[in-house]
Amino acid sequence: MQAATMxxxxxxxxxxxxxVLVPYTSEHVPSRYHEWMKSEELQRLTAxxxxxxxxxxxxxxxWREDADKCTFIVLDAExxxxxxxxxEESCMVGDVNLFLTDLEDPTLGEIEVxxxxxxxxxxxxxxxxxxxxxxxxxxxxxxTKFEAKIGQGNEPSIRMFQKLHFEQVAxxxxxxxxxxxxxxxxxxxxxxxxxxxxxEEKPYRDGSAEPC
Numbered sequence: 001m002q003a004a005t006m007x008x009x010x011x012x013x014x015x016x017x018x019x020v021l022v023p024y025t026s027e028h029v030p031s032r033y034h035e036w037m038k039s040e041e042l043q044r045l046t047a048x049x050x051x052x053x054x055x056x057x058x059x060x061x062x063w064r065e066d067a068d069k070c071t072f073i074v075l076d077a078e079x080x081x082x083x084x085x086x087x088e089e090s091c092m093v094g095d096v097n098l099f100l101t102d103l104e105d106p107t108l109g110e111i112e113v114x115x116x117x118x119x120x121x122x123x124x125x126x127x128x129x130x131x132x133x134x135x136x137x138x139x140x141x142x143x144t145k146f147e148a149k150i151g152q153g154n155e156p157s158i159r160m161f162q163k164l165h166f167e168q169v170a171x172x173x174x175x176x177x178x179x180x181x182x183x184x185x186x187x188x189x190x191x192x193x194x195x196x197x198x199x200e201e202k203p204y205r206d207g208s209a210e211p212c
Contacts, residue, residue: 009070013204014136016196018128020080021072022088022204024095070098070141074113074129076120093120096129098137107144109137113157127160134164135196138184146182165191 014021075091083090094115102108111133115126137143148166150157158178162168165188166180184192 009072009136009140011204013202014072014132015200015202016077016128016132017198018077018123018125019093019132020075020077020091021096021129021132022075024071024073027088068100070100070137072096072129072133074115074125076117076125093117093125094129096133098133098141098143100141100143105145107142108147109141109143109145110147110149111137112148122156126157127164130160130164131192131195132199134182134184135192135199136201138189138192144184146184148180149177150180152176152178 010023012023072095073088073092074094074096075088076093080086080088080091094113094117096113097111099110099112100106100108101110111130113126113130113133115121115129134146137146146166147169148157148161150161152171153176158180161180161182164182166182168178169181170179171177172179182188
């Protein structure tokens, strides 16, 4: 049942004001995503190792099929809608992920976001992507608690999650990261619904999302 749950988003796109979230497919691997992950800065911020193109394809397949992962690619909505026929590849700016790794608590999800394009940072794209993913996690996946593990030096990301009502619950000097948590109470759920009331869920088929 969990595996089916985590693959629900393969036919789902989320349309916001600043971002469009689409499922991570093999179409997204060879160009922008692989190039992004060559960046030493992004490797440091995401605690990632450089991968070959073949390894990236394998990673994409596992993220698509694994029972404990849910991934959306983040597109720049303004660019995507302003250019008729624009490819998703040309509008990609990052990704947002949910991991269900606590076997004892299926209502807990670990969330992370990456805005890989430097020119798109600090404009609210990451904030809207996280809000849309939180709402999707609560509404579709039945999650009620979220954690974010962020490098201690990544102040912009820490501040963003704090603005979204996450509170620091732990710090690790070994891993040089802090853990922030959000428990979705009734009032938090209502706030989240208000913040994402403009986000539309639409059907998606690989590479065939059409700008409105």
